[in-house]
Amino acid sequence: MSTYLVRRFFLMILTLIGMSIVIFVMLRLVPGNIADILFDSAGFVDPAAKARLEAELGLDLPIPVQYGHWMGGLLTGDLGISYVSEMPAAEELAPRIPITAKLAGLALLFTVAFGLPLGVISAVRQNTTLDYILRIISLSGLSLPSFWLALLILMAFVRYFDWMPIYTEEPATLWDELLLLSVPAAAVGFRSSALVMRLTRSSMLEVMRQDYIRTARSKGASENAINYHHALKNAVLPVVTIIGIEAAFLIGGLIITETVFNIPGVAHFLVEAILKRDYPIVQNLVMLIAVIVVVVNFAVDLLYAVLDPRIKYAD
Amino acid sequence: MADIDHKAELAKAGAFVEGWWGSVFFFIRRYPLGAAGAGIMIVFVLSAVFANFIAPMDPLQTNAAASLESPDSTYILGADKMGRDSFSRIIYGARVSLIVAVSSTLLGGIIGVFLGLMSGYLLGWFDLITQRLIDIMQALPLLVMALVMAASLGPSIENTIIAISIPLVPHAARVVRSSTLSLREMPFIEAARAGGMSELRIAIRHILPNTLAPLIVLFTAQLGSAILVEASLSFLGLGVPEPHPSWGRMLSESAAEYVRSAPWLVIFPGIAISFAVFGTNLLGDALRDMLDPRQRS
Numbered sequence: 193m194s195t196y197l198v199r200r201f202f203l204m205i206l207t208l209i210g211m212s213i214v215i216f217v218m219l220r221l222v223p224g225n226i227a228d229i230l231f232d233s234a235g236f237v238d239p240a241a242k243a244r245l246e247a248e249l250g251l252d253l254p255i256p257v258q259y260g261h262w263m264g265g266l267l268t269g270d271l272g273i274s275y276v277s278e279m280p281a282a283e284e285l286a287p288r289i290p291i292t293a294k295l296a297g298l299a300l301l302f303t304v305a306f307g308l309p310l311g312v313i314s315a316v317r318q319n320t321t322l323d324y325i326l327r328i329i330s331l332s333g334l335s336l337p338s339f340w341l342a343l344l345i346l347m348a349f350v351r352y353f354d355w356m357p358i359y360t361e362e363p364a365t366l367w368d369e370l371l372l373l374s375v376p377a378a379a380v381g382f383r384s385s386a387l388v389m390r391l392t393r394s395s396m397l398e399v400m401r402q403d404y405i406r407t408a409r410s411k412g413a414s415e416n417a418i419n420y421h422h423a424l425k426n427a428v429l430p431v432v433t434i435i436g437i438e439a440a441f442l443i444g445g446l447i448i449t450e451t452v453f454n455i456p457g458v459a460h461f462l463v464e465a466i467l468k469r470d471y472p473i474v475q476n477l478v479m480l481i482a483v484i485v486v487v488v489n490f491a492v493d494l495l496y497a498v499l500d501p502r503i504k505y506a507d
Numbered sequence: 508m509a510d511i512d513h514k515a516e517l518a519k520a521g522a523f524v525e526g527w528w529g530s531v532f533f534f535i536r537r538y539p540l541g542a543a544g545a546g547i548m549i550v551f552v553l554s555a556v557f558a559n560f561i562a563p564m565d566p567l568q569t570n571a572a573a574s575l576e577s578p579d580s581t582y583i584l585g586a587d588k589m590g591r592d593s594f595s596r597i598i599y600g601a602r603v604s605l606i607v608a609v610s611s612t613l614l615g616g617i618i619g620v621f622l623g624l625m626s627g628y629l630l631g632w633f634d635l636i637t638q639r640l641i642d643i644m645q646a647l648p649l650l651v652m653a654l655v656m657a658a659s660l661g662p663s664i665e666n667t668i669i670a671i672s673i674p675l676v677p678h679a680a681r682v683v684r685s686s687t688l689s690l691r692e693m694p695f696i697e698a699a700r701a702g703g704m705s706e707l708r709i710a711i712r713h714i715l716p717n718t719l720a721p722l723i724v725l726f727t728a729q730l731g732s733a734i735l736v737e738a739s740l741s742f743l744g745l746g747v748p749e750p751h752p753s754w755g756r757m758l759s760e761s762a763a764e765y766v767r768s769a770p771w772l773v774i775f776p777g778i779a780i781s782f783a784v785f786g787t788n789l790l791g792d793a794l795r796d797m798l799d800p801r802q803r804s
Binding site (some may be wrong): 203206207208210211214215218219220221327328331332334335336337338339340343344347350440441443444445447448451462463466467469474478481482485486 | 540639640642643646647648649650651654655656658659660731735738739742743744745755758767770773774776777780781782784785788789792
């Protein structure tokens with residue numbers, strides 16, 4: 193087990209280093225840097241002024257040196273300066289992270305609260321009308337584009353309350369903020385809950401075919417005891433993995449939803465930074481997302497071994 | 508390998524199967540939801556192919572007088588801010604959507620299949636390096652990866668296709684590699700090698716065809732997700748550029764504002780995206796049930 197952990201840990205570090213190189217190179221594939229863009233839009237080019245700006249931003253250095261500077265900065269907590277606001281990138285990011293974290297937390301809550309029970313019901317009532325309805329709902333959850341769902345929700349709010357749950361100013365209390373965030377969280381969580389529901393259903397069906405379920409039934413256990421005591425406990429394991437992975441991947445849905453609801457979180461900020469080619473922000477944010485995904489995956493692997501004593505990681 | 512008499516097998520399963528139409532009816536009876544999905548896909552493909560016959564107007568033709576016109580007899584689904592006919596743009600949008608979805612799935616699929624096949628068949632250092640590359644590619648959510656790719660390549664239809672195809676590579680590679688690993692130990696591969704077949708020929712003629720079933724399932728699912736990612740990228744302004752009629756792009760033009768003033772501009776393109784993706788998902792589920800008995804529900 194410990195050999196496996198050490199190996200797995202080093203692979204994780206290796207992945208992150210590879211990821212940082214990929215991000216760094218990809219962002220520099222674009223012809224033209226920020227200096228070109230600034231000077232192009234100004235309409236005239238003074239080569240000396242442009243060279244001065246490039247030197248100031250460190251863009252004249254060879255790419256490997258620039259990469260070295262970025263890595264060195266990352267390890268010491270210096271994330272560079274945003275090209276657009278000219279503020280330290282860390283200061284730009286810090287206030288936005290908690291907003292996105294709250295949104296992601298609420299979305300995850302929604303995912304588990306709806307996905308898990310509905311998946312169980314769908315499996316227990318397999319091939320009934322209820323099952324078909326739930327399956328169609330979960331399939332449409334995977335089919336509706338999250339931004340369109342968000343827009344439909346806005347439309348309903350305008351129609352019935354003549355008010356949009358859009359972030360216009362900072363909410364006064366935490367309660368207000370959570371209330372405001374719950375609408376976009378539901379829009380994001382719908383998709384993940386559909387995924388969890390499908391997985392719970394198929395995992396439950398798989399377990400319900402096992403011999404020990406038949407044994408439980410033959411010794412006279414009630415259907416409820418069988419479904420919720422014997423089956424669910426075993427069926428929930430693969431679901432835990434998916435919930436963990438979804439937690440990390442929610443960020444994809446958040447990008448869109450934060451944009452539609454005008455929420456000043458990191459996901460919305462990433463899109464803005466990409467559109468403005470604000471490299472220090474983009475590369476640090478994408479790296480942050482990669483770190484979260486990789487670490488969560490690692491944690492889920494560990495959790496799996498804790499939850500299921502049958503699993504032994506051996507080399 | 509003994510030939511399987513499909514007709515006899517189907518008849519044994521209680522199906523009345525005679526000819527091509529018979530199998531179509533069997534599929535509809537056995538997988539009603541999958542058949543519905545196939546029906547949606549057929550409508551989608553037909554409108555993409557025959558867009559110029561179906562669409563009543565030129566999707567690029569602007570008309571200042573018809574700006575934000577609500578649905579009426581001329582503009583069935585209304586007109587956008589530049590007075591372009593929404594219905595025609597949605598029909599032509601099917602073409603953009605289909606081109607991006609199919610080409611990105613093919614591109615990503617071919618690279619992924621090649622990497623997976625080589626990695627599972629050759630093993631050794633090639634496998635080691637490919638596996639690490641795949642780990643790296645999977646460390647970012649699909650949309651974030653596509654977003655960074657789109658940003659670094661710039662907005663155009665070709666670059667959107669590339670941006671969407673890259674995140675598919677690790678999925679296809681994983682699927683093919685794991686089937687290849689078990690296939691390469693099979694006696695029929697040993698027989699082919701004993702018969703003097705070259706390694707490359709074994710990989711392509713004997714291993715690849717046996718990995719097709721899970722690949723078809725993966726590719727169908729991928730079509731739906733490619734349509735979604737294209738719409739999302741275009742919605743954010745990083746996908747298919749103007750003036751191409753893309754469903755996602757149609758929703759992006761100050762959509763939050765139109766929610767109040769012109770809801771028809773928000774509703775219809777969204778319905779188009781959802782239906783196309785819903786169709787591929789339904790069909791994908793049925794194909795998975797049919798081709799992958801382990802996951803049968």
